[in-house]
Amino acid sequence: MTYTKLPITKIQISEANPRKAFDEDSILGLAQSIKTDGLLQNLIVGKAKGKKKLYPIICGERRFRAISHLVENGDFPKDYEVTVEIKDDLDADTALRIATMENIQRQDLTPLEEAQALTKLVQDGEKLDDIVAQTGLSAHTVRRRLVLMQLSETVKECLETGEITLSQAEALSVGTYEEQERCLNMAKSGYWDAEDIKDRILGDLPTLSMAIFERELYTGEYTTDLLGEDDNTYFNDAEQFFELQKQAAEELAESYREKADWVEFVEGYFSSWQYDRAEDGETGGVIVSLSASGAVEVHEGLIKTKADEDTANSLKEKPKATYPTPLRRYMAMHKSVAVQSALIENPRVAKQLAVANKLYRFKNHDCLSYFEQEETSSPALIIINEQAKALLAHFGDNAEDATWRDLGYLFNYDLEKAFKAVKDLSDDVLESLLVTLDALEFGQLFTDQLDTYEDSIFNQVAQDLRVDMRNYWRPDEAFLKRRNKVQLQQIVTDAGCFQKFGNVAGYKKKELVTSMSKHFQQVLTLESPNAEELKATFWIPEAMAFPAIDPDAKQAEQGEALEETNEDYQEAA
Numbered sequence: 237m238t239y240t241k242l243p244i245t246k247i248q249i250s251e252a253n254p255r256k257a258f259d260e261d262s263i264l265g266l267a268q269s270i271k272t273d274g275l276l277q278n279l280i281v282g283k284a285k286g287k288k289k290l291y292p293i294i295c296g297e298r299r300f301r302a303i304s305h306l307v308e309n310g311d312f313p314k315d316y317e318v319t320v321e322i323k324d325d326l327d328a329d330t331a332l333r334i335a336t337m338e339n340i341q342r343q344d345l346t347p348l349e350e351a352q353a354l355t356k357l358v359q360d361g362e363k364l365d366d367i368v369a370q371t372g373l374s375a376h377t378v379r380r381r382l383v384l385m386q387l388s389e390t391v392k393e394c395l396e397t398g399e400i401t402l403s404q405a406e407a408l409s410v411g412t413y414e415e416q417e418r419c420l421n422m423a424k425s426g427y428w429d430a431e432d433i434k435d436r437i438l439g440d441l442p443t444l445s446m447a448i449f450e451r452e453l454y455t456g457e458y459t460t461d462l463l464g465e466d467d468n469t470y471f472n473d474a475e476q477f478f479e480l481q482k483q484a485a486e487e488l489a490e491s492y493r494e495k496a497d498w499v500e501f502v503e504g505y506f507s508s509w510q511y512d513r514a515e516d517g518e519t520g521g522v523i524v525s526l527s528a529s530g531a532v533e534v535h536e537g538l539i540k541t542k543a544d545e546d547t548a549n550s551l552k553e554k555p556k557a558t559y560p561t562p563l564r565r566y567m568a569m570h571k572s573v574a575v576q577s578a579l580i581e582n583p584r585v586a587k588q589l590a591v592a593n594k595l596y597r598f599k600n601h602d603c604l605s606y607f608e609q610e611e612t613s614s615p616a617l618i619i620i621n622e623q624a625k626a627l628l629a630h631f632g633d634n635a636e637d638a639t640w641r642d643l644g645y646l647f648n649y650d651l652e653k654a655f656k657a658v659k660d661l662s663d664d665v666l667e668s669l670l671v672t673l674d675a676l677e678f679g680q681l682f683t684d685q686l687d688t689y690e691d692s693i694f695n696q697v698a699q700d701l702r703v704d705m706r707n708y709w710r711p712d713e714a715f716l717k718r719r720n721k722v723q724l725q726q727i728v729t730d731a732g733c734f735q736k737f738g739n740v741a742g743y744k745k746k747e748l749v750t751s752m753s754k755h756f757q758q759v760l761t762l763e764s765p766n767a768e769e770l771k772a773t774f775w776i777p778e779a780m781a782f783p784a785i786d787p788d789a790k791q792a793e794q795g796e797a798l799e800e801t802n803e804d805y806q807e808a809a
């Protein structure tokens with residue numbers, strides 16, 4: 237191990253460095269750090285080469301670029317000396333391995349750069365265990381990186397620019413270049429995730445254009461569109477297609493025997509990263525591959541590398557599942573629609589399911605939670621809680637203080653348990669449960685505003701049921717204390733309370749609110765109320781009607797009508 241100082245002019249960037257892209261901002265940041273604190277970690281260079289005896293960088297290209305920036309900017313002299321470790325006994329492959337390991341460990345490489353670097357390591361015969369130990373990557377991650385070498389150049393570019401995600405790129409790698417290009421736009425748009433892409437590539441029936449066998453050999457049926465073009469005509473019998481396609485692919489491989497150095501037939505996953513391309517003047521070998529989608533590709537001019545057989549086998553894609561995702565989905569769809577049909581013919585079971593779903597996914601209307609928070613009650617809430625208590629008794633819960641919440645959240649997040657529990661209930665109880673749970677989820681949609689829309693579902697239901705708020709609500713302190721004295725005076729007048737309260741100006745607001753609230757309750761108990769007391773019995777604000785009447789909007793309409801009347805009068809005059 238030799239350490240020395242070299243002028244920056246004697247060091248050069250190595251083409252073998254796996255890192256190809258550098259973030260300019262990070263380089264500038266590193267330059268500032270080196271300017272302030274100096275170079276904290278030396279560079280590693282190889283043996284001097286060429287007429288100029290320049291030392292190629294093995295590790296530390298970012299640091300070199302940062303120092304070069306400082307030199308160009310005039311912060312450091314042109315012959316600035318850099319501390320380096322010279323490894324003059326390394327061959328090119330070893331130098332690349334060291335550079336690769338350093339970059340991967342520092343997480344400086346993009347996934348594609350990692351893929352390229354790992355590919356070279358495998359091709360040079362590096363053992364999988366050694367790659368895992370030295371890079372810190374798992375065997376699974378190494379496999380995921382290597383599949384990126386199956387991507388077309390267009391897809392690789394989209395991955396590098398961030399137009400597609402890494403998982404989308406990995407999914408695209410299972411297809412041929414043509415299939416990748418066909419799926420790329422949908423991947424870029426964000427409409428297809430990785431699973432969608434795999435389904436599209438692996439799950440489609442093979443097309444007529446894929447077939448390399450004589451079409452007369454196929455005896456099954458086709459699915460075709462009205463145009464009848466090859467890419468729109470599909471083999472319905474995929475099993476027969478693959479048998480014929482495999483036989484034809486093997487025959488195709490045999491046809492290359494005499495003109496290639498070697499020939500192999502590969503079914504399924506073709507590991508292109510295991511091979512180099514033959515140079516000019518070399519014949520190389522041929523691989524005929526049959527992809528999982530049924531497409532046949534011929535790869536000519538290949539050179540076998542030193543890739544360890546055990547490593548290569550370990551990194552190969554796992555065998556295809558007996559039931560791939562598209563087939564699982566196919567079976568799930570058929571099973572689901574069959575059960576739906578059976579449910580239609582068995583309404584009791586359908587009702588059990590509906591009740592179980594409501595118990596499982598119960599979402600009460602905000603009004604019920606509101607009363608808990610406000611620590612107040614309502615005659616309507618008492619009715620609701622009594623009903624909840626009665627229904628809970630059918631599940632063995634006889635708590636005296638039970639409420640709607642105990643019913644609604646009895647089986648929360650446990651659909652299976654809820655379904656089992658409702659199976660033994662009578663039809664009447666089942667019906668009552670369904671009605672009650674449905675009712676507890678219903679209410680005014682937007683509670684922070686007045687529902688003045690007559691055709692809203694809330695107002696339609698209330699009108700059909702002839703709901704009269706006077707049976708459920710009386711002006712109480714919670715309502716009255718939110719009114720100012722002018723508004724309270726208007727209530728006194730409208731509700732026939734003027735004789736009792738007169739001009740409210742002489743009251744303190746708190747005392748007035750309490751007195752008015754008591755009065756509205758007391759008139760309900762009178763056996764022979766007079767006309768004024770009877771008026772108080774029936775009074776509710778217009779906003780409590782169905783639909784609600786907004787007094788602000790009403791005043792605005794009256795103002796507009798008055799303006800129109802004045803204009804008409806002026807014109808007439």
